[in-house]
Amino acid sequence: MTPARLWPLGLMVLCAVAITYAFGDRLTYQALVDSHDALEAFRNDHAVLTSLxxxxxxxxxxxxxxxxxxxxxxxxxxxxxxxxxxxxNVAGATIGATLLFLAVRFGLGRSLAERIDASPGRIARIKRGLDENQWSMLFFIRLAPVIPFFAANLLPGLLNVPLNRFVISTAIGILPGAAIYTSVGAGLGSLLETGQRPDLGVIFEPRLLLPILGLAALSLVPVILRLRRSLQ
Incomplete structure (x- = not known):
């Protein structure tokens, strides 16, 4: 791995620090409340531009x-x-996750994956196990709400997961959570009129959490079946 391969990651870190410093106070719920009228007016006047x-x-x-x-x-x-x-929401999240994935893989992923594959011992065996069950593990880390989104973007890049698998599993795997929070956002106007706040912990309510956990568990079925066959 050469230092030149790290420039995308370095640039992204610098941009992240600068944006957080300059606009961090505008990326809050209160900022959304304060600017909701202006956002609605801009959307009404420039629908396509607003979407893009x-x-x-x-x-x-x-x-x-x-x-x-x-x-x-x-x-x-x-x-x-x-x-x-x-x-x-899914398009924006998937595109952004893919950009981070590619930057990580370009800078660290391929080199790290090759070193792990070439090394003896437990870590190499774990990676081979992950490689054999990539689809299941990718869907699991997307569906399990306890795994941070950042980590779910970072780990596949470090393990040299194929790009098409990452994109597909990301777009499908984030759908349940995106649907829940988009639904909350769709009702935000009526909440603002009554002075209420949305429940951002709604995804952890049993009626929503249990089906998502069920999907996460279902994604591991191929892993369990493969492990069972290997033990027979």
């Missing part, structure tokens, strides 16, 4: 791992409704 700008900004936030993705998802629901809000 939203997806671009969302992708940049995720790619740079700038705090505020949940607020961005709420904004997508608030501006565009449940549909096409879900599509815009």
């Amino acid at each position: 700008a939203f997806v671009t900004i969302y992708a940049a936030m995720v790619g740079l791992s700038v705090p505020g993705a949940t607020i961005a998802t709420l904004t997508g629901g608030f501006l565009f409704g449940l549909w096409p809000g879900i599509a815009f």
Whole structure:
């Protein structure tokens, strides 16, 4: 690995620090409340531009791992409704995650994966096990709400996961969470009129959490079956 391969990551870190310092106070729920009238007016006057700008900004936030993705998802629901809000939120999140994935893989992933493959011992065996069950593990880390989104973007890049698998599993795996928060955002207007705040912990309510955990467990079935066959 040469230092030149690290420049995308270094540039992204510098941009993330600069954006957080300059705009961190605007990536909050209160900032959304304060600017909701202006955002609605701009969307009404420039619908296509608003859509493109939203997806671009969302992708940049995720790619740079700038705090505020949940607020961005709420904004997508608030501006565009449940549909096409879900599509815009998933598109922005997937594009941003892919940019980070590619930067990590270009800078560290291939070199690290090759070193792990060449090394003896437990770590190499673990990686081979992950390689054999990539689809299952990728869907699991997306569906399990306890795994940070940043980590779910970072680890596949370090393990040299194929790009197409990463993109597909990301777009599908984040759909349940995106649908929930987009729905909350779609109802934000009525909450603001009554002075209420949205429940951002709604995803951890049993009626929503249990089905998502069920999907996460279902994604591990191929891993369990393969392990069972190997033990027979």
